[in-house]
Amino acid sequence: MAKARKIAEIAKKTSSFCPGCGHGVVIRLVTECLEELGQENNVIFGIGVGCSSLLGGVLETDRLHCLHGRAGAVCTSMKRVNPDNIVVSYQGDGDAYSIGIGESTSAAYRNENFTAILVNNTNYGMTGGQMSNTTMPGQKTTTSPKGRDCSTTGNPIKFPEFVASQFDIAYAARGAVNTPANVNKLKGYIKNALEAQINGEGYSVVEVLSGCPTNWGMSPLKAMDRIEKELIPYYPLGEFKTREVK
């Protein structure tokens, strides 16, 4: 007998994400976890600029469209003044790792007690598919038309690993939305991250490998394939900082 499953009330409005975009799954998982933890009426989202901004029209919760890249700073102060609310920053790889790398890093550095959900689709989606800091070597984008040359643009950044290894944070993980098994594991990571926040353990981050069929120029199914074959080998899934047993 299957368990009853229904999308959360606070995220039941239809969205404008592209067909097959991972954002729809991620926000479903985040809001499911909030409901299961009894926090769905106790949450404030700090939304990044980019495809994440489309959440502003979906979520029926307290939420702020943060300036591009700055959700790490906005969520810092929101959590400090409202410690009893769950504060979630919801950003893409462009928002969090390029323009926002300072704020994202500093929030982790200070071990701020909010949860960062960072959706990595290896490009700047909303603006039409430019190169981002997570674009793979050789990946063609609108600003790396011959394929990304890492010798001049740097290698794709691995943020959860970086903050887990360099700073004292509560929890860091990376998941993916390409298979049912990965989606289920991802939900576990998100739940862990939110529980870490509820327990006051410090900064938690979950990066999610998502497809971007539109800008990758492939069908959603092929995009899931790309995640499996090209992205996961480079961006390993799993927990990089596990919660301390208290």
Add this chain to the structure above:
Amino acid sequence: MGDMIKGNEAIAEAAIRAGARLYAGYPITPSTEIMEYISARMPEVGGTFVQAESEIAGINMVVGGAACGVRSFTASSGPGMSLKQEGITQLYDEELAAVLINVVRYGNGIGTLYSAQCDYLRETRGGGNGDYRIMVLCPESIQEAVDLTVLSFDLAEKYRMPVMLMTEGALGQMMEPCDLPEFKEVKRQPWGFDGKYSYKKVGIFDRDSMKEAVLLNEKHNTIKATEQRWEDGNVEDADYVFVSFGLPGRSTKGAVEQLRAQGNKVGFIRPITAWPFPENAFEKVNPNVKGFITVEANATGQMVDDVALTVKKMKSSAPVYCLPYVYGVPAMKAIQADFAKIAAGEIKEVY
């Protein structure tokens, strides 16, 4: 009269007493003492102090605090204030109340450490994108800075917009006797986030900008009609009226007094709000006035534009002169000497 206190410390203490319970900022001369003072004082009153990693992070932390309905503020100068412009236009757009303290220093780019008034046009026009405005208050003394700091928070919440206390390096650094205000009750604003979604919002792609434009203009017109503040003296029979704010405004008042004693019919208008500009002050001015003279601490003359616009609005043809002293606080002697040149036709009008 109260004890001697340094300008920056007085402003910081005034904000605490006004109920400010979040400060986030970054050090920059000549505003740094505000942050240093707050780093010790804010924890004493149970508020939140964050030394942000940058000026940009600082203003965004103020956005977060304001979004939760907490009285929030930051202080900066020069290039630091430039970095905050995006945050300021967002505070306006989100209808959030916050106070910005600009302890103005002279120069472009990295600038200098001299006291100045060279940010006037940016603050009164809005340095971020869009056609927003912020209220700008300009004190001439530490006492007035303290009183205006408290007022800034009230105005910010009344109109749900950012309000700036635009002071000068010299005022931040000097000491004067000052009475500090009473402690206000600390309250959360009703529009603040509480996690329960008490106030519905629309996403950025779902807005009606035409409708918002009407409301924006209405808000500005209301503020212009009701919140002008200024001090004036001897304008009814004046041949020349000086217009000057802040510390140069104080020098100007002194110069006017001395010029009057020598038989010159001069008066002054000292704007206390730079935005809304105190146009109403000009109604009392002698209809046969021979000219307006701004006294400013910047290179190009900035407030002179607002005086010219006001004169035009009044349908007057009085010329408008400008004495831009670049930086610092002009001596009363210098103002008097330059007045003589204006009266003798040696300095030409700007408008």
Add this chain to the structure above:
Amino acid sequence: MKVKVDAIRCKQCELCAANCPKKAIAFSEEINEFGYQTVVVDHEKCIGCGICYTMCPDGVYEILG
């Protein structure tokens, strides 16, 4: 019936159909007002495993307990 289908939410990404272990999901010829073919579940084949719900980004499915 083990699953409820709110077909108008579907954007035909086909992740559900590709992952359904019973191949119970198909898309009809009929195009809806948003330009997508309508998703159709064969309720005879469906075992209510919930994988469609897991993969769907658009909240098309509700698994009945």
